[in-house]
Amino acid sequence: MKIKKMGYLASISLAALVLSSQVFAAGKAPMDAKVVKKAMVSSKASIAAGKKSFKTYCASCHGESGDANTPVAKVLNPPPRNLADASVKWTAGKEPADVYNTVANGLPGTSMVGFKASLNEVQRWEVVHFIGSLAGSKGKFKAVTKKNVDKIYKQTQPKK
Numbered sequence: 005m006k007i008k009k010m011g012y013l014a015s016i017s018l019a020a021l022v023l024s025s026q027v028f029a030a031g032k033a034p035m036d037a038k039v040v041k042k043a044m045v046s047s048k049a050s051i052a053a054g055k056k057s058f059k060t061y062c063a064s065c066h067g068e069s070g071d072a073n074t075p076v077a078k079v080l081n082p083p084p085r086n087l088a089d090a091s092v093k094w095t096a097g098k099e100p101a102d103v104y105n106t107v108a109n110g111l112p113g114t115s116m117v118g119f120k121a122s123l124n125e126v127q128r129w130e131v132v133h134f135i136g137s138l139a140g141s142k143g144k145f146k147a148v149t150k151k152n153v154d155k156i157y158k159q160t161q162p163k164k
């Protein structure tokens with residue numbers, strides 16, 4: 005009897021946990037603009053952090069080096085973009101704001117989903133910095149600086 009009751013309680017708390025994590029993901033408050041803008045300017049440390057997140061969330065499709073030579077890539081249509089080849093065109097563009105918006109919102113109708121629920125704004129920018137370090141965006145990716153940070157920040161805010 006006691007055991008049964010405990011199982012019942014455990015399943016209630018598990019349900020509550022699942023529910024609250026969903027609410028949390030859906031209703032996450034935007035991070036402080038100052039914090040985000042700081043993270044928008046690339047550094048060695050942010051590229052390294054982005055590389056880690058990329059390995060966790062993106063490499064299954066795009067490969068650790070971004071060349072999209074993965075088993076998963078062979079069965080997806082459209083296949084994941086090769087992010088390591090400068091001659092490949094990207095639908096949404098290769099500027100930092102474009103890449104950020106792709107990472108946040110995904111590309112409709114493809115298996116490229118948005119990563120808002122798993123990566124916060126700072127982590128998304130870290131991934132953007134890592135992508136900016138890959139050969140695929142070479143020449144097109146103009147890094148964010150203190151001068152253009154406000155403009156680019158605006159381009160990455162959800163439309164109201």
Ligand code: HEC
Pocket residue numbers: 058061062063064065066080082083084085087093094095096097103106107111114115116117119131135
């Ligand atoms: C389930 C597989 C999958 C995962 C995981 C995935 N992607 Fe993609 N990604 C795709 C596909 C498919 C496309 C190409 C869509 C198309 O052809 O329009 C793509 C395209 C892209 C592009 C190019 C966008 C453009 O404008 O063409 C970027 C940049 C990108 N992904 C970054 C990421 C990042 C960063 C992550 C991890 C946070 C990630 N992807 C995770 C499948 C994936």
